[in-house]
Amino acid sequence: AYPYMGAKGLIIGLLLLAALVSMVKLTPIFEAIVLFVGAHAAAWLLIKGIAGFEGTALAPYFLLLAAAWLLAWRCVALLSSLRPNQSVARNALRLIIPAIFGAWILIIWEAVTRGAGIPFILLPPPSAIGARIANSLPILGSDVRQTIFKAVLIGYVVGNLAGFAIAILADRVPFLRRGLLPIGNMVSALPIIGVAPIMVMWFGFDWPSKAAVVIIMTFFPMLVNTVAGLAASGHMERDLMRTYASGYWPTLVKLRLPAAMPFIFNALKINSTLALIGAIVAEFFGTPVVGMGFRISTEVGRMNIDMVWAEIAVAALAGSVFYGVVALIERAVTFWHPSVRGG
Incomplete structure (x- = not known):
């Protein structure tokens, strides 16, 4: 009934693939990359699908969003556990980890305000704020x-x-x-x-x-x-x-x-x-x-x-x-x- 439900199979597939990869013995960096791609692709599909149908999201929408967030959390935890020897890699991790964390604050903000139909005057989504800037x-x-x-x-x-x-x-x-x-x-x-x-x-x-x-x-x-x-x-x-x-x-x-x-x-x-x-x-x-x-x-x-x-x-x-x-x-x-x- 809702646009994002048409892509539900793809979203669930991305989340399951990322979750399964995290259970397999892989190098931490490769596992983190798969989790990153799966979590962010699923979140993007959710937000893209709800556009034009704000306030109509049901429980599956928020459950899928929570699953994507948990995978992103696992990705950040893996990146935090890395101890690279090169100073360039260490400096890159110092930027990447807070960037992912901050990005997910904006993703959840965007997804919840659009999915729940929160009035614009109370809390506009980040995309509207970015457009105004x-x-x-x-x-x-x-x-x-x-x-x-x-x-x-x-x-x-x-x-x-x-x-x-x-x-x-x-x-x-x-x-x-x-x-x-x-x-x-x-x-x-x-x-x-x-x-x-x-x-x-x-x-x-x-x-x-x-x-x-x-x-x-x-x-x-x-x-x-x-x-x-x-x-x-x-x-x-x-x-x-x-x-x-x-x-x-x-x-x-x-x-x-x-x-x-x-x-x-x-x-x-x-x-x-x-x-x-x-x-x-x-x-x-x-x-x-x-x-x-x-x-x-x-x-x-x-x-x-x-x-x-x-x-x-x-x-x-x-x-x-x-x-x-x-x-x-x-x-x-x-x-x-x-x-x-x-x-």
């Missing part, structure tokens, strides 16, 4: 420039540099450390919804007020992590530096700052997501007619939910890239740390 690139580009390249990056750099500088000062002057950190913990607990309108009143409706919110959100994580990192070097190492008649600044540069690098990069990674969240939320409280937060709040009022999800998807992608760049720099700088040497 493709058709709205100029708008999304201007929003990214306003929010990320102005508010986020400028606030991120200023907030982290200020937090780092004050942490060095607090480490040098003990009474600052004892007095500043408790205040920092209190200020870091301030709700962004309360801070953002105040920053708009102080700095205006353009990006400087959003950058000010980002500075507040990123300052104290960097301050607290840097102070903790500067205290992480061992007593034996410090005693050794003292035997060389090393003063405060040589000890700081040669011993304590390198030991604090994992803490500092931990703050940088945390702040890479906090900065984006802070800028977008701040744009809800007054902004020019451009920006990711402005677009989300405006399109929600217009019931253009696919555009809202398009902005969310772009923000998630930008945040992931931002975090990934910081993580790559961390691996290059802290190559000596056991967590990096261990892979």
Whole structure:
């Protein structure tokens, strides 16, 4: 009665073939390839067959989708168990495994929203969101420039540099450390919804007020992590530096700052997501007619939910890239740390 039921035999055949192959003694990589092809081909046929008949799926549709997902899960488990000797293969697996996992989030999302006929206004399928992104690139580009390249990056750099500088000062002057950190913990607990309108009143409706919110959100994580990192070097190492008649600044540069690098990069990674969240939320409280937060709040009022999800998807992608760049720099700088040497 439904289009996907006409291909039910092919779908079941693909799933059974992949399941049988997983029971035979084969090389893990070949088994993973067969599972990958079978699971994804079956899912594609299911989604293609339900197109035009949204909301009419019966129990077999969802059972076949679950079977395909289990085979994909087995594929990911096999790939995770591989221990290749070549660095190229190891790096490829680090990309392939999360890519398959993420792809299946989108596949299940697409299949369930179409099969169950979930109203578009509640949850549009990923294909509709992707189409909206493709058709709205100029708008999304201007929003990214306003929010990320102005508010986020400028606030991120200023907030982290200020937090780092004050942490060095607090480490040098003990009474600052004892007095500043408790205040920092209190200020870091301030709700962004309360801070953002105040920053708009102080700095205006353009990006400087959003950058000010980002500075507040990123300052104290960097301050607290840097102070903790500067205290992480061992007593034996410090005693050794003292035997060389090393003063405060040589000890700081040669011993304590390198030991604090994992803490500092931990703050940088945390702040890479906090900065984006802070800028977008701040744009809800007054902004020019451009920006990711402005677009989300405006399109929600217009019931253009696919555009809202398009902005969310772009923000998630930008945040992931931002975090990934910081993580790559961390691996290059802290190559000596056991967590990096261990892979």
